[in-house]
Amino acid sequence: xxxxxxxxxxxxxxxxxxxxxxxxxxxxxxxxxxxxxxxxxxxxxxxxxxxxxxxxxxxxxxxxxxxxxxxxxxxxxxxxxxxxxxxxxxxxxxxxxxxxxxxxxxxxxxxxxxxxxxxxxxxxxxxxxxxxxxxxxxxxxxxxxxxxxxxxxxxxxxxxxxxxxxxxxxxxxxxxxxxxxxxxxxxxxxxxxxxxxxxxxxxxxxxxxxxxxxx
Amino acid sequence: xxxxxxxxxxxxxxxxxxxxxxxxxxxxxxxxxxxxxxxxxxxxxxxxxxxxxxxxxxxxxxxxxxxxxxxxxxxxxxxxxxxxxxxxxxxxxxxxxxxxxxxxxxxxxxxxxxxxxxxxxxxxxxxxxxxxxxxxxxxxxxxxxxxxxxxxxxxxxxxxxxxxxxxxxxxxxxxxxxxxxxxxxxxxxxxxxxxxxxxxxxxxxxxxxxxxxxx
Numbered sequence: 001x002x003x004x005x006x007x008x009x010x011x012x013x014x015x016x017x018x019x020x021x022x023x024x025x026x027x028x029x030x031x032x033x034x035x036x037x038x039x040x041x042x043x044x045x046x047x048x049x050x051x052x053x054x055x056x057x058x059x060x061x062x063x064x065x066x067x068x069x070x071x072x073x074x075x076x077x078x079x080x081x082x083x084x085x086x087x088x089x090x091x092x093x094x095x096x097x098x099x100x101x102x103x104x105x106x107x108x109x110x111x112x113x114x115x116x117x118x119x120x121x122x123x124x125x126x127x128x129x130x131x132x133x134x135x136x137x138x139x140x141x142x143x144x145x146x147x148x149x150x151x152x153x154x155x156x157x158x159x160x161x162x163x164x165x166x167x168x169x170x171x172x173x174x175x176x177x178x179x180x181x182x183x184x185x186x187x188x189x190x191x192x193x194x195x196x197x198x199x200x201x202x203x204x205x206x207x208x209x210x211x212x213x214x215x
Numbered sequence: 216x217x218x219x220x221x222x223x224x225x226x227x228x229x230x231x232x233x234x235x236x237x238x239x240x241x242x243x244x245x246x247x248x249x250x251x252x253x254x255x256x257x258x259x260x261x262x263x264x265x266x267x268x269x270x271x272x273x274x275x276x277x278x279x280x281x282x283x284x285x286x287x288x289x290x291x292x293x294x295x296x297x298x299x300x301x302x303x304x305x306x307x308x309x310x311x312x313x314x315x316x317x318x319x320x321x322x323x324x325x326x327x328x329x330x331x332x333x334x335x336x337x338x339x340x341x342x343x344x345x346x347x348x349x350x351x352x353x354x355x356x357x358x359x360x361x362x363x364x365x366x367x368x369x370x371x372x373x374x375x376x377x378x379x380x381x382x383x384x385x386x387x388x389x390x391x392x393x394x395x396x397x398x399x400x401x402x403x404x405x406x407x408x409x410x411x412x413x414x415x416x417x418x419x420x421x422x423x424x425x426x427x428x429x430x
Contacts, residue, residue: 178321
């Protein structure tokens with residue numbers, strides 16, 4: 001498998017493939033054509049064939065795709081065939097919300113610890129997840145084999161927190177702090193920036209376009 | 216402007232255009248070529264020209280794009296040329312986190328009220344935003360000219376909360392509840408589903424691909 005050629009656009013469609021296939025599985029559908037998948041995904045059938053060919057092609061001419069097989073293969077590509085442990089740096093409202101977010105557990109991602117440097121909050125437990133001091137982070141991620149660190153601190157603390165995560169040996173950062181972290185990310189560290197305001201901007205575009213149609 | 220032809224992929228790139236242009240503006244760059252924009256956006260220059268042509272074409276052969284003009288025009292298309300009011304249905308950790316999220320205010324989106332039907336929480340104020348009873352929602356959105364309702368309740372309450380929002384007259388819903396709401400969305404209501412687990416799946420894909428490269 002050569003990942004070099006896989007564009008951001010394809011990667012962005014992968015979660016939707018996963019979701020469509022889950023729906024088909026729970027509806028006990030055994031096989032699906034690219035046209036049917038295209039309808040569900042709201043893209044063209046040729047886009048579907050092109051995307052899936054990127055990953056090695058799982059279809060058969062005239063048969064379509066075996067739903068179970070395709071779902072398993074996509075699951076493997078996405079790393080959803082095994083569980084993952086995550087910690088959160090920060091223990092404020094966003095962090096607490098995440099400890100209770102069913103969508104993560106459902107796909108096998110578990111939050112096993114919160115980290116903060118505020119003595120007021122260290123030792124507290126939110127939805128079964130304990131807040132630990134930042135100096136325990138490095139040891140904890142080794143001991144617990146933690147894969148992902150979620151950065152969910154206020155903007156003012158982001159630079160320091162991100163540096164501490166990297167120093168502690170976290171290799172995969174999921175960042176919720178908007179704007180530039182001001183930290184150099186080492187080559188062997190993967191960072192995924194989720195900008196909640198991007199979804200808001202997309203919604204705003206759709207609202208604006210609809211208003212213009214109606215005037 | 217014909218919005219019919221604008222694909223989801225282009226819409227998903229719009230926030231990034233907005234961000235790149237903001238960066239160029241704050242660096243006092245006056246004009247930019249499609250090649251330079253392409254470098255910043257990590258897409259091809261022909262993709263840039265194609266995207267911007269979709270919206271009417273703002274460039275000039277041999278000159279490129281005037282940053283201020285392009286930024287203003289993209290801002291108008293995205294509805295970022297004026298302020299917007301939002302309410303949140305729910306007042307739990309996610310809602311509280313949003314009242315304090317600088318990224319929304321920075322692009323002109325203000326949370327003006329929280330709504331809940333839990334008497335324990337009604338009347339409380341989080342980051343200056345008051346929790347009001349659900350029955351006040353319909354009156355409040357008219358009086359305050361609220362544009363967007365954010366759905367941020369636990370999964371168990373999502374169906375009822377979404378129905379109440381629609382009944383109260385909210386026309387634009389930004390939904391953070393994962394899974395199917397089980398509510399029919401009227402044709403004149405716009406809904407944007409933000410699935411936090413989609414970002415996680417994308418991160419997981421990148422991690423998995425990197426692991427395979429390294430083994």
